[in-house]
Amino acid sequence: MSTIAHERFEAVIGLEVHAQLLTNSKAFAPVAPIYGEAPNTMVTPLCLGHPGTLPVVNENLVRYIIKMGLATNCSVAEKSIFARKNYFYPDLPKGYQISQFDTPICFDGYLDIELEEYNKRIGLTRIHMEEDAGKSIHDQDPYNTLVDLNRAGTPLIEIVSEPDLRTPQEAYAYLTKIKQIVQYLEICDGNMEEGSLRCDANVSVRPRGREKFGTRTELKNMNSFRNVEKAIEFEIYRQIELIESGGEVVQQTRLWDTSKNQTRIMRSKEEAHDYRYFPEPDLPPIIVTTELLDEIKEELPELADVRQKRFAEEYGMSEVDAVTITEDRYLADFFEEVAEAANNPKAASNLVLSDVLRVLNEQSINIKEFNVSPARLAELIKLKEEDKINSSAMQTIFDAMLDNEKSAEELAKEMNLIQVSDTGFLEELVDEIIANNPDEVERFKAGKKQLMGFFVGQAMKASKGKANPKMVTQMVAKKLN
Amino acid sequence: MIPNTIQDARAQILAGNLKLTDLVEHYYTNIDASNEEINAFVYLNKEDALKQAQEIQKKADAGNHGPLMGAVMGIKDVICENGKPTTCASEMLGDFHSVYDATVIERLKAADAIIVGRVNMDEFAMGSTNEYSRYGAARNPHDTTKVTGGSSGGSAAAVAANMANTTLGSDTGGSIRQPASYCGVVGIKPTYGRVSRFGLVAFASSFDSIGPLAHSVEDAAAVLQAIAGFDERDNTSAQLEVPDFVAAAQNPKKDIKIGVPEEFFGEGLDEGVKAIVEANIKKLEENGAEIVPIHLPHTKYGLATYYILATAEASSNLARFDGIRYGHRADKNAVLDELKAEEAEIKARLKAASDEEKPKIETELEKLDSALTRLYKKSRTEGFGPEVKRRIMLGTYVLSAGYYDAYYGKAQRVRRLIQNDFKEAFKQVDVIVSPTAPTTAFDIGSEINDPLQMYLNDAYTISANLAGICGISVPAGTHENGLPVGIQFLGDVFQEEKIINAGRLVELLR
Numbered sequence: 001m002s003t004i005a006h007e008r009f010e011a012v013i014g015l016e017v018h019a020q021l022l023t024n025s026k027a028f029a030p031v032a033p034i035y036g037e038a039p040n041t042m043v044t045p046l047c048l049g050h051p052g053t054l055p056v057v058n059e060n061l062v063r064y065i066i067k068m069g070l071a072t073n074c075s076v077a078e079k080s081i082f083a084r085k086n087y088f089y090p091d092l093p094k095g096y097q098i099s100q101f102d103t104p105i106c107f108d109g110y111l112d113i114e115l116e117e118y119n120k121r122i123g124l125t126r127i128h129m130e131e132d133a134g135k136s137i138h139d140q141d142p143y144n145t146l147v148d149l150n151r152a153g154t155p156l157i158e159i160v161s162e163p164d165l166r167t168p169q170e171a172y173a174y175l176t177k178i179k180q181i182v183q184y185l186e187i188c189d190g191n192m193e194e195g196s197l198r199c200d201a202n203v204s205v206r207p208r209g210r211e212k213f214g215t216r217t218e219l220k221n222m223n224s225f226r227n228v229e230k231a232i233e234f235e236i237y238r239q240i241e242l243i244e245s246g247g248e249v250v251q252q253t254r255l256w257d258t259s260k261n262q263t264r265i266m267r268s269k270e271e272a273h274d275y276r277y278f279p280e281p282d283l284p285p286i287i288v289t290t291e292l293l294d295e296i297k298e299e300l301p302e303l304a305d306v307r308q309k310r311f312a313e314e315y316g317m318s319e320v321d322a323v324t325i326t327e328d329r330y331l332a333d334f335f336e337e338v339a340e341a342a343n344n345p346k347a348a349s350n351l352v353l354s355d356v357l358r359v360l361n362e363q364s365i366n367i368k369e370f371n372v373s374p375a376r377l378a379e380l381i382k383l384k385e386e387d388k389i390n391s392s393a394m395q396t397i398f399d400a401m402l403d404n405e406k407s408a409e410e411l412a413k414e415m416n417l418i419q420v421s422d423t424g425f426l427e428e429l430v431d432e433i434i435a436n437n438p439d440e441v442e443r444f445k446a447g448k449k450q451l452m453g454f455f456v457g458q459a460m461k462a463s464k465g466k467a468n469p470k471m472v473t474q475m476v477a478k479k480l481n
Numbered sequence: 482m483i484p485n486t487i488q489d490a491r492a493q494i495l496a497g498n499l500k501l502t503d504l505v506e507h508y509y510t511n512i513d514a515s516n517e518e519i520n521a522f523v524y525l526n527k528e529d530a531l532k533q534a535q536e537i538q539k540k541a542d543a544g545n546h547g548p549l550m551g552a553v554m555g556i557k558d559v560i561c562e563n564g565k566p567t568t569c570a571s572e573m574l575g576d577f578h579s580v581y582d583a584t585v586i587e588r589l590k591a592a593d594a595i596i597v598g599r600v601n602m603d604e605f606a607m608g609s610t611n612e613y614s615r616y617g618a619a620r621n622p623h624d625t626t627k628v629t630g631g632s633s634g635g636s637a638a639a640v641a642a643n644m645a646n647t648t649l650g651s652d653t654g655g656s657i658r659q660p661a662s663y664c665g666v667v668g669i670k671p672t673y674g675r676v677s678r679f680g681l682v683a684f685a686s687s688f689d690s691i692g693p694l695a696h697s698v699e700d701a702a703a704v705l706q707a708i709a710g711f712d713e714r715d716n717t718s719a720q721l722e723v724p725d726f727v728a729a730a731q732n733p734k735k736d737i738k739i740g741v742p743e744e745f746f747g748e749g750l751d752e753g754v755k756a757i758v759e760a761n762i763k764k765l766e767e768n769g770a771e772i773v774p775i776h777l778p779h780t781k782y783g784l785a786t787y788y789i790l791a792t793a794e795a796s797s798n799l800a801r802f803d804g805i806r807y808g809h810r811a812d813k814n815a816v817l818d819e820l821k822a823e824e825a826e827i828k829a830r831l832k833a834a835s836d837e838e839k840p841k842i843e844t845e846l847e848k849l850d851s852a853l854t855r856l857y858k859k860s861r862t863e864g865f866g867p868e869v870k871r872r873i874m875l876g877t878y879v880l881s882a883g884y885y886d887a888y889y890g891k892a893q894r895v896r897r898l899i900q901n902d903f904k905e906a907f908k909q910v911d912v913i914v915s916p917t918a919p920t921t922a923f924d925i926g927s928e929i930n931d932p933l934q935m936y937l938n939d940a941y942t943i944s945a946n947l948a949g950i951c952g953i954s955v956p957a958g959t960h961e962n963g964l965p966v967g968i969q970f971l972g973d974v975f976q977e978e979k980i981i982n983a984g985r986l987v988e989l990l991r
Contacts, residue, residue, distance in 0.1 A: 045581055049801040051574070051682040052561040052583060054715050084797050086880070088857055095800020147805075276880035278889060281686035281794055283716050 009205045009243075011236045012213050013165035015228075017178050018156050019188040020132065020196040021064050027131040027155035028055030028098060028283075039148035047152045049093030054282050055131075057082075061155045062105070062286055064187040065129050066296050068157060069106030071181050071303060072124050076288055080105040082129075082280035087273050091134035091147050099130035099158075101277040105286060111181070112305075113173040114323075122174055123162030132156050157187075163202065163213065168232040175199060175225055176327075184303050184329045192224050199228050204249065205239045214239070215249040219263055222256045231256040235263050307332060315345040321353055331356075331367045334374055341378030344385060351377060355398050372401050380408035390469055393417035419468040426459075426467060430475045433458045444480055452476060483507045487646050487700045491551030494541055501538040501551070501595070505530050508553050508597055512644045518625055521639040523558055523616045524566055525598035537593045547593030549707050552700075554589065555600040555639040555648040560691065561680040562586050562596070569682050570614040571604045573802045573809045573864030583680020584715070585649060585691050585708040592707040597645055601635030604866045605799065606651055606684045608632050609659060609938040612929050613868045620925070621664060623964055627922035630660030630938070636694045637664035647695040647704050651681055653688045654787055655918075655942025658954035661694055662917035662967025665956045667701045667984065668694045670942075672974045673949035674719035676705075677712030683798040685791035686717075688946040698955060698984040702726035705977065721975060729978035733985040735769035739970075740910035744780040745941050751920045757958040757966045758916045764990045765914075765983075773910050777902045782895050783944045784936055789879050789892035790947075796876030799869070804860030811859035820855055871932060896947050903948045907973040912983045915941050917954040917967035941969060951977050955984040958991070 025031055029046040046053040069076050083101035109124035134149035159178060165171050179197060182188040189196050204216035219235055222228045234256075239249050253272075254263040302310070304326045311322040311332075326332045331352070339348035356377075360370060380397060383389045389397065389412050397411050404411065412418050420426060433455055434441055444451045452473060459472040483504065484490050493499035509527055516522050530553075540546040556562060559569045561579035563586075568574045582590075589596065601619040603611050611634025612618040619634040621627040622642035629638045633650030637660035640648055650657040652670035661668025669692045676691045683689060693704035709723045741762065746755060766772045804810030827849065831842045850858065865873070879888035906913060918938055928935045945952040950971055957968035968987055972980040 048806055050580065050807070051567065051569070051577070051801070052579065052581075052680040054679050054717075056714060056716050086797050086800060088800065088803060088854075090803075090805045090853070093801060093806060095803060096797050274882045276797070276877065276882075276885075278793060278797070278880055278885070281717075282683075 008207060009236075009240050010166055010208050011232070012163045012204050012206060012216075013167075013171050013232060014163040014202040015159075015161045015165065015171060015174060016200045016202070017159045017161075017175065018198040018200075019068075019159065019178070019182050019190075020198075021061060021155040021157060021187055022189060023058050023060040023064065023155050025058055025060075026153040027058050027061055027129070029153050030056070031153075037150055039146070039150060042150040043152070047093065047149055049095070055098055055280075057283055057286070058155060061129055062288075063296055063299075064155075064185070065105055065127060065157045066288065066293065067185045067187060067300060068159070068182065069109060069127050070297060070300060071185055072106075072109040072111050072127070072159075074106035074109030074124060074127060076293060077103060077105050077107065078289075079103070079285050079287055080128075081285045082283045083277045084280050085130075086276045089133070089136075090145065091136045091149070091152070093134065093149060093152055097131060097133060098280055098283070099277075100128035104128035105288070111174075111177055113170065113177050115169060115173050120164075120170065122164045122170075125160045125162050127157055127159045130156050130158060163204075168229040168236070171201065171232050172225055172229040175228060179225075180304050180327060180329070184301055186301070186329075195223070198223075201228065201232055201235075203232055203235045203239070205236055205243065214243075215251050217249065217251065217263075218253045220253060220255055220266065223258070227256060227258060230261065231263055234261065238263065304329070304332075315339065315349060317345075317349055321349060324353060324357075325349065328367060334367050334370075337374035338377045338381070341375050342381040342385075344381055347381045347385065348378070351381060351398070355395070359402065376401060376408065383408050383412060387421060387468055387470065388412065388418055390419055390465070392465060393419070416464075417466065420463055420466045421468040421471055423471070426471055426475060429459055429462060429467065430455075430472060430479060433462070434476075434479060441480060485643060485646060485696045487549065487551045487695070487703060488697065490553075490646065494538075494551055501534040501541065502531055504551070505534040505553055505595055505597065508643070508645055511642065512597070515622070515642050515644060518620060519622055519638050519642050519644070520617055520619045521600050521629075521635040521642060521644055522555060522598045523568070523570070523601050523635065526565065526596070530595050530597045533595050537595065540593065547591060547707075549589065549592035549594035549703065551646075552589075552592075552594035552704065553646050554594050554596050554704075555598055555636060555645040556586070556596055557602050557606075557633055557636050557648065557650050558599045559602060559606050559651055559682045559684075560585060560649055561682070562599070565599065567599075567682065568615065569605045570602045570616055571802075571865065571869070572615050573861075574807075575615065575809060577807055579680075581680065583691075584677035584712045586680065588708045588710075589649075589704075594647075594704070594707070600633075600639050600645075600648055602650075603632035603634065603656075604869050605682070605795075606632040606653055606656055606689075607795070607868050607872055609655070609935050610925070610928065611635065611638075611660070612925065613866050615866070618925050621922045621964075623665060624922070626924055627964065628663065628925050630663035630918070630922060632656040632660075633668075633694065634660050637661050637666055637668065640664070640666045640694050640696060647693055647700055649691055649704075649708075650694050651684075652690050652692055652942075652946065652952075653684045653791060654946050655939040657690075657692045657694060658942045658952055658967070658969060659918050659938060661954040662956075662969075663922035663965065665965030665967075666694050666696060667698050667956070668692065668954045669701050669705055669977070669980070670945060670952045671705060671709065671977055672719075672951040672972075673946075674717055675709050675721075675723075675951070675975065675977065677708075677710075677715040677718045679712055679714040683794075685794040686798060687794060688787075688791055690946070697730075698953070698981055698988050699727060699730040701953075702730040702981050709977075719975065724978050726977055726981055729981045730985045733982040733989070735986065736771070737912065737979070737983060737986075738771045738773055738910040739765060739983065740773050740775035740906055740913040742775050742777045742780070742906070742913055742915060744777050745915035749919050749937065749940065750916060751960075753960045753962070754916050754918075754920060754966050757960065758914070758968050761957045761968050761987055761990070762914055765986055768986065768990060770986070775906045775910060775913065777899075777906060777913075777944070779895065779898045779902050780944060783899060783947060784940060786892045786895045786899065787939075787943045787947055788875065788936065789888050790896060792872040792876030793880050793889050794876065796873045796880065799865075799873055802861065802864065803857055804864065809860055809864035811856055811863055813856065816852060816855050816859055819859075820850065820852060824849060868932070899944055900948045903944070903950055903971070903973070907976075911972070911976075911979045913971040914983070915969050915971070917941060917969040921960045921962060921964035921966060945971050950974050951980055953980040953984045955987045956991070957987060
């Protein structure tokens with residue numbers, strides 16, 4: 001994007017995020033939404049749209065969406081109704097999707113996003129419930145489109161932001177925040193690559209200083225956080241170019257093409273569906289009582305912002321460390337488990353922030369896929385704390401634990417890394433080093449105390465890393481002072 | 482002599498004078514004799530029925546039979562039965578078999594009712610004559626040149642012609658009561674939410690009710706008793722205790738308050754029908770009932786309101802019949818050939834066109850259906866009959882952007898006014914009385930080309946569905962034209978005992 005464009009135009013962005021809920025069963029059918037099962041095996045007559053079937057509201061769906069609403073400072077409607085969104089498509093078995101239209105269950109909320117240079121409050125227009133459609137697969141059969149209805153009827157919530165976002169970076173930060181919240185609430189796994197979190201973006205540009213919004217386009221098919229950022233960036237650039245070259249932005253839906261890194265037209269406004277929304281007659285209104293609301297408030301877990309502050313206070317963590325460790329709820333949980341088991345939060349945070357995070361990054365996995373348990377890591381910390389191993393051995397053992405079921409102590413013994421703290425052996429070693437290095441001894445005595453490192457190094461070398469460096473230091477100091 | 486009612490049949494079975502298998506055989510004999518002419522049954526399952534009869538007979542002999550032992554039933558082809566065809570009398574579902582039992586079927590089976598087969602109806606329960614059926618019209622047993630009424634025409638005719646002692650129908654705007662009236666049988670439309678709709682193929686979800694048709698009020702009450710009650714598979718079913726309907730039929734109170742709404746006795750009502758209904762009211766009064774003139778001022782908006790709301794829901798409910806997963810699908814090659822031919826034709830015109838004409842023709846080319854869209858259109862055009870298409874189009878129109886408020890929104894508000902009319906009325910009276918239909922059964926073919934005239938047949942029944950209240954039609958006498966006339970009682974929500982009570986009084990006074 002040229003600097004000139006930046007100076008003259010600003011973007012207006014609103015996001016619609018769909019989060020697939022981790023309820024035990026589908027939104028309106030008593031069957032578990034299990035992903036990765038053979039196509040069309042997780043279905044009931046209802047999911048197939050058989051005549052005579054009726055939807056039944058999954059109670060968890062209502063609880064989950066209220067949790068999300070409360071966590072994002074929304075008002076919760078005492079009464080809200082379901083609506084049918086009508087359109088024909090082969091992966092939509094009933095010919096309509098059960099959704100909410102003019103009475104969303106949660107509305108008028110906000111959340112705060114953090115960017116490097118500033119923080120910003122983003123308004124939430126609404127959060128509503130709906131069911132997912134099935135999946136159309138266009139690339140497996142050369143002549144036919146295949147339809148898998150396992151996903152049909154899975155519960156979704158749609159979170160609609162106000163057009164408060166101004167840059168792709170803000171959009172990215174907003175999405176990250178949404179992901180963090182749904183994960184903390186344990187209502188969605190937040191995985192965008194697998195489609196459990198999906199995002200559409202409404203993008204327009206306007207000359208700086210103008211209040212009126214420009215014509216917007218809707219972007220779809222962005223299946224990662226980075227793609228959302230890239231697609232919005234591309235679209236802003238495209239719209240500015242268009243206007244600068246005398247053209248006009250046309251209201252349309254555009255698809256992000258990952259392979260070409262560009263957006264392309266999917267349908268124009270004229271082709272837009274008339275969804276003929278009307279109240280779903282098969283489902284009574286959702287009534288949220290004060291009792292239910294209070295009950296759900298009680299169930300709300302500690303969210304990232306609060307947890308971050310607590311970590312800083314309780315464990316003396318730096319703000320940066322606290323932010324990093326609480327970014328992912330499960331990482332923070334993991335850390336707390338290690339800290340508690342080891343009874344040493346400092347060592348636990350060091351280990352998690354440096355070693356564990358390094359492995360997660362290297363292997364591109366998340367903490368749930370990390371195969372060393374907090375208990376085993378706590379044991380490793382204890383070994384070090386008890387001076388049975390030194391720092392470099394700790395590192396070696398940690399790496400060995402990654403593909404090994406053995407305990408830290410077993411590994412230390414096997415790899416011969418248990419520190420020698422035997423006074424007799426160490427005295428002999430220290431005496432030998434003193435005898436062999438008269439020059440250094442003289443200079444040390446003359447005040448060059450930095451040479452301590454040299455003596456300890458010699459001891460480590462001679463003991464093949466097993467000497468207890470603390471004891472060696474003490475002995476050298478005693479003998480030469 | 483084999484008795485016509487469940488009640489009598491069951492007494493004879495328990496007395497050892499009749500075997501259940503013989504009762505079932507009797508009905509199949511009647512079906513064999515009359516069905517070709519009446520066209521009530523569209524599917525029979527004799528082997529199963531006889532096997533069931535043997536098993537239930539054993540239970541009866543041991544004294545541990547269910548409450549509907551002796552019920553030999555036909556099921557309207559719109560209610561799902563596992564493994565059996567459920568066609569809704571539509572080409573769209575011509576070869577469709579349901580894969581599960583509706584809640585009402587489960588409950589009938591649990592109560593030891595025997596199902597002999599499935600009965601005719603108007604396609605997807607849309608119609609008032611049973612003429613819109615893939616199986617052809619059912620015929621009125623009292624005069625086979627006349628319609629049965631509809632949409633539960635087969636249900637009413639089967640009972641009237643003694644092909645079954647009871648049947649299930651469905652009532653969205655009068656579809657149980659009106660054919661019951663035309664065929665001279667009893668029909669109950671329960672309160673919305675009293676009977677689970679799970680397994681009833683939806684026409685208009687906020688109007689549809691399943692109910693019984695029978696020879697007597699007590700039989701109808703017994704069947705209703707068996708199928709009523711909360712069902713967790715239907716979120717609109719009511720979590721209420723079910724009162725003893727059979728007791729209400731057996732010991733009717735005489736001193737009931739009956740409201741007579743002026744609006745139901747006005748223009749359009751046949752004089753003969755009116756006279757019979759009024760004679761019945763008079764007898765009820767002489768017998769101890771208090772007659773109270775009442776008003777239901779919004780009645781005149783009922784038909785219009787109904788045909789907006791019910792068709793809106795229908796247009797959405799019938800969207801699932803798209804030929805993708807089941808049901809009729811147009812021939813794929815025919816679709817592709819058709820599109821290819823159209824494309825060639827437009828291109829040829831484009832070639833010959835002047836520059837001026839070209840843009841318009843190019844737009845035509847652009848707007849040509851995708852193969853998928855054309856497949857939908859063709860499958861649905863071929864699969865649905867004329868009345869169903871008419872209602873889908875009407876419903877689609879009233880829900881369209883820009884029209885919603887003027888039609889659907891307004892109709893919803895009027896629906897509430899009609900509900901309030903009844904709420905007010907039931908503060909004063911136990912039941913409301915009226916003719917069930919403005920006329921007796923008319924000639925087959927006489928109204929099929931005049932949908933508006935046909936819709937008027939539902940004028941007295943439709944408001945019960947709009948208000949969600951219950952209604953019963955009971956035979957009230959014979960018109961001078963020789964055809965049966967029905968009298969209707971409407972009751973407040975979940976007050977079926979009261980309409981059963983009133984219906985039974987009419988029976989006793991006949």
